[in-house]
Amino acid sequence: MKLLVIEDDKTTGGYICDGLREEGHSVDLFTSGSEGLIQASIGQYDVMIVDRMLPGIDGISLVKTLRGTKNNTPVLFLTSLGGVDDRIEGLNAGGDDYLVKPFAFGELSARIAALGRRPQIQDEPVVLKVADLEMNLLSRKVKRAGQAIDLLPREFALLEHLLRRKGRVQTRTMLMEAVWDIHYDPMTNVVDTHISRLRGKVDKPFERELIETVRGSGYRIDA
Amino acid sequence: MQRVLRSIRSTPLRLTAILVTIFILSSVVSFATAYFVIRATFDSTLEDEINQRVATYQAIDDQNDLIERLKDDAETSKPELLILQYLPDQGSPISNVRHFPPISGRAIIAERAIDHRGREIAESYLARSMRVGRGQLIVAQTRNQVFEMGEIMVSVVLIGLIPTLLFAAVSGAIVARNARRKIGKIQTTLAELTSGAMEARVPINASETDDLSDISKSVNAMASSQEALIASMRQVSADIAHDLKTPIQRVAVIIEQIADKTKLSDGQEDLLDRARAETDGIVKTFQALLQLAQIEGGAVRDRLVSTDLRAVAIDVFEFLEAEAEEQGHGLHLQIEGEGQFIVRGDRHLLSQVVANLIQNGLRHTAVGSQIKVVLKKTDKGIGLTVSDNGAGIPEAEREHVLRRLYRMEKSRTTDGNGLGLSLVAAICALHGAELALSDNAPGLVVSITFPKTDPR
Numbered sequence: 001m002k003l004l005v006i007e008d009d010k011t012t013g014g015y016i017c018d019g020l021r022e023e024g025h026s027v028d029l030f031t032s033g034s035e036g037l038i039q040a041s042i043g044q045y046d047v048m049i050v051d052r053m054l055p056g057i058d059g060i061s062l063v064k065t066l067r068g069t070k071n072n073t074p075v076l077f078l079t080s081l082g083g084v085d086d087r088i089e090g091l092n093a094g095g096d097d098y099l100v101k102p103f104a105f106g107e108l109s110a111r112i113a114a115l116g117r118r119p120q121i122q123d124e125p126v127v128l129k130v131a132d133l134e135m136n137l138l139s140r141k142v143k144r145a146g147q148a149i150d151l152l153p154r155e156f157a158l159l160e161h162l163l164r165r166k167g168r169v170q171t172r173t174m175l176m177e178a179v180w181d182i183h184y185d186p187m188t189n190v191v192d193t194h195i196s197r198l199r200g201k202v203d204k205p206f207e208r209e210l211i212e213t214v215r216g217s218g219y220r221i222d223a
Numbered sequence: 224m225q226r227v228l229r230s231i232r233s234t235p236l237r238l239t240a241i242l243v244t245i246f247i248l249s250s251v252v253s254f255a256t257a258y259f260v261i262r263a264t265f266d267s268t269l270e271d272e273i274n275q276r277v278a279t280y281q282a283i284d285d286q287n288d289l290i291e292r293l294k295d296d297a298e299t300s301k302p303e304l305l306i307l308q309y310l311p312d313q314g315s316p317i318s319n320v321r322h323f324p325p326i327s328g329r330a331i332i333a334e335r336a337i338d339h340r341g342r343e344i345a346e347s348y349l350a351r352s353m354r355v356g357r358g359q360l361i362v363a364q365t366r367n368q369v370f371e372m373g374e375i376m377v378s379v380v381l382i383g384l385i386p387t388l389l390f391a392a393v394s395g396a397i398v399a400r401n402a403r404r405k406i407g408k409i410q411t412t413l414a415e416l417t418s419g420a421m422e423a424r425v426p427i428n429a430s431e432t433d434d435l436s437d438i439s440k441s442v443n444a445m446a447s448s449q450e451a452l453i454a455s456m457r458q459v460s461a462d463i464a465h466d467l468k469t470p471i472q473r474v475a476v477i478i479e480q481i482a483d484k485t486k487l488s489d490g491q492e493d494l495l496d497r498a499r500a501e502t503d504g505i506v507k508t509f510q511a512l513l514q515l516a517q518i519e520g521g522a523v524r525d526r527l528v529s530t531d532l533r534a535v536a537i538d539v540f541e542f543l544e545a546e547a548e549e550q551g552h553g554l555h556l557q558i559e560g561e562g563q564f565i566v567r568g569d570r571h572l573l574s575q576v577v578a579n580l581i582q583n584g585l586r587h588t589a590v591g592s593q594i595k596v597v598l599k600k601t602d603k604g605i606g607l608t609v610s611d612n613g614a615g616i617p618e619a620e621r622e623h624v625l626r627r628l629y630r631m632e633k634s635r636t637t638d639g640n641g642l643g644l645s646l647v648a649a650i651c652a653l654h655g656a657e658l659a660l661s662d663n664a665p666g667l668v669v670s671i672t673f674p675k676t677d678p679r
Contacts, residue, residue: 009469009472009473011472011473011476011477012469012472012473012476015476015479015480080468080469080472086517088526100510101468101469101471101472102468102471102472102474102475102476102502102506103472104475104479105479153541154541154542176542180538180539180541180542181538181570181574182538182539182542182574182578183571183574184514184571184574184575184578185507185510186542186543186578186582187507187582188543188546188582190542190543190545190546193545193546193549194542194545197545
């Protein structure tokens with residue numbers, strides 16, 4: 001993907017760019033709001049990563065200005081301000097996602113991937129399928145290798161979330177937000193517990209492990 | 224009844240009452256003074272008249288002529304106006320009353336002291352007694368005019384006071400009501416300011432220049448400076464957040480780079496992991512402090528919407544149930560009542576409250592303890608309680624645990640940053656909910672009562 005990073009701190013900016021380039025993205029980095037805004041309006045980007053506090057034009061005004069010119073490139077805000085209010089303010093200004101510093105690179109990369117694919121809204125499938133695993137969204141039944149698997153509602157929701165995004169890493173915070181609607185850091189590794197329970201039902205009785213742990217990032221179901 | 228009591232307590236009304244009393248007292252005193260002055264003048268005029276009459280009798284030289292004249296005068300004088308009594312040294316007394324008390328010189332004699340033979344006489348007389356010819360003469364003139372004048376003056380005072388009193392009472396009540404309305408506005412504003420709505424101001428009518436308007440202006444000035452101060456403090460904390468988090472972000476980046484790009488021994492890996500965990504801890508504490516400041520700032524208040532606590536409780540319960548089980552704790556959710564449990568609130572903050580309380584229970588109780596979340600509708604609103612059967616919190620400590628960064632001695636070793644309960648308290652305050660910590664015998668009960676929502 002073609003990415004634009006607007007971040008005034010050179011260490012953080014450099015680190016983000018290096019990491020994203022290693023993942024195969026093409027990345028442009030700007031350190032001031034005014035330069036970033038010009039570049040954002042002329043370049044064709046898939047996702048923009050914008051720091052909220054910038055010299056020149058701040059991140060919020062930058063994105064508001066962009067949205068004013070009908071530029072709908074997905075924007076991920078990076079910020080030191082992690083309060084509920086700042087989050088809402090960022091999203092209201094036209095941001096699509098929000099990441100509070102300091103963040104793990106895996107989190108950033110997973111969220112960029114999610115944003116880049118967001119516009120592709122597919123027809124609602126009735127059955128989600130990966131390898132020998134089948135999930136019927138209407139009858140809410142799950143089968144693997146012809147064997148019925150009994151899941152609790154949240155386990156179903158968790159598996160559905162991973163299946164719908166097969167091949168893409170989902171971080172623990174992304175899962176918490178999507179499955180339990182928890183939007184703060186509960187300071188616990190309870191997501192891991194839920195995943196290990198799900199694995200106990202979906203993976204353990206079978207040969208191949210479908211739910212994969214991605215070190216330093218989160219979980220993924222391989223396509 | 225309460226309104227009457229409030230009126231009595233109102234300062235302007237009390238002032239009016241005091242003023243009216245002073246007015247009544249001063250008019251009574253001035254009328255009384257006037258009455259006594261006039262009466263004294265009147266008495267001296269009377270005395271002059273009496274002296275004149277006595278002088279005419281004294282001018283008669285012949286005793287027989289004197290007696291004749293006195294008999295005539297006594298017969299023709301009405302005793303209610305003039306009493307004449309002559310006691311000659313020899314012969315029968317002359318009098319138009321049966322008996323007048325013996326006096327010497329000048330005296331004021333009341334009606335009851337005089338034997339008046341059933342005839343109508345005055346209430347009071349000014350009398351003089353002296354020797355005339357060969358006998359003792361008493362001339363007494365009525366003082367009825369003085370009394371009549373007194374009565375007139377009393378009615379003047381009364382009739383004059385009634386409209387004054389009415390006017391004072393009505394205008395006092397109006398002034399008191401206006402003042403109460405203004406004071407009410409000031410009180411409402413102060414209450415709003417206290418609850419964190421720093422933009423609250425007392426409405427001021429520019430044309431009014433009384434002392435209450437002055438106080439309103441002072442309150443507004445105070446609120447403005449307070450608001451500016453808070454805004455600048457918030458700016459400072461945002462700046463600190465930015466200034467400190469950027470270097471922390473760099474440290475995190477450097478740690479990642481060391482991990483990625485260098486070959487490390489197991490021992491070095493461990494050290495790096497610990498450094499990573501510590502940076503994480505710093506960030507989380509920081510985050511929690513910032514969030515606290517923001518919630519206490521009250522700006523979130525505008526975003527509170529109808530939220531179903533039942534859904535919130537179920538989400539959090541289902542999220543943490545696995546953790547509780549993993550740690551060997553029992554976690555139970557009990558919802559008493561059907562339908563939604565609507566409060567005005569922020570879903571995420573409310574879910575944080577429930578999660579914080581459950582996690583506190585998990586963290587601070589021994590393995591095997593039971594943690595129970597109960598949601599029910601009460602008379603006062605919606606009640607949420609989270610209780611455990613652990614060691615509890617001693618009564619003396621309960622106040623302190625709501626303070627930020629406070630940790631009880633025994634919980635220093637467990638993880639957590641001492642901000643969880645302060646955050647719960649701040650979120651409760653934001654939602655206008657009552658928070659209470661009590662004894663579960665054994666264990667701790669945290670009860671939160673959300674106010675009833677007006678159906679809108």
